[in-house]
Amino acid sequence: MALTKNDIVSKVHELGFTKKKSVEIIETLLEIIKSTLEKSEDVLLSGFGKFCVKQKKKRRGRNPATGDDLILKERKVVTFKCSGKLRDKINGQV
Numbered sequence: 001m002a003l004t005k006n007d008i009v010s011k012v013h014e015l016g017f018t019k020k021k022s023v024e025i026i027e028t029l030l031e032i033i034k035s036t037l038e039k040s041e042d043v044l045l046s047g048f049g050k051f052c053v054k055q056k057k058k059r060r061g062r063n064p065a066t067g068d069d070l071i072l073k074e075r076k077v078v079t080f081k082c083s084g085k086l087r088d089k090i091n092g093q094v
Contacts, residue, residue: 005030037078049082 005026012022033051036043043051053076061072082090 040076045083047083047085049080049086052079052081053077054079 009019009022009026012025013019017025033043037051037053040053042053056072056075056077058074059072061070062068063070
């Protein structure tokens, strides 16, 4: 099961904030992250990881449903690299 935005809002609400303030905090945080990534700047959250915007070049691809060849346009993608601390925690090496 995935963690949703509503789950995060509920966790912030449990810290003593009103429901409205909890929603506002999470929405503001996500808007800051989105606007930073839109400017092609990295977002580093210490102890968690780093979101980076990477430029993908135009390349040849294939439609898996039909098998037709096509050209994929240049585009930007967001990548995530977790921190060493998070990786160790996930792997039970705390």
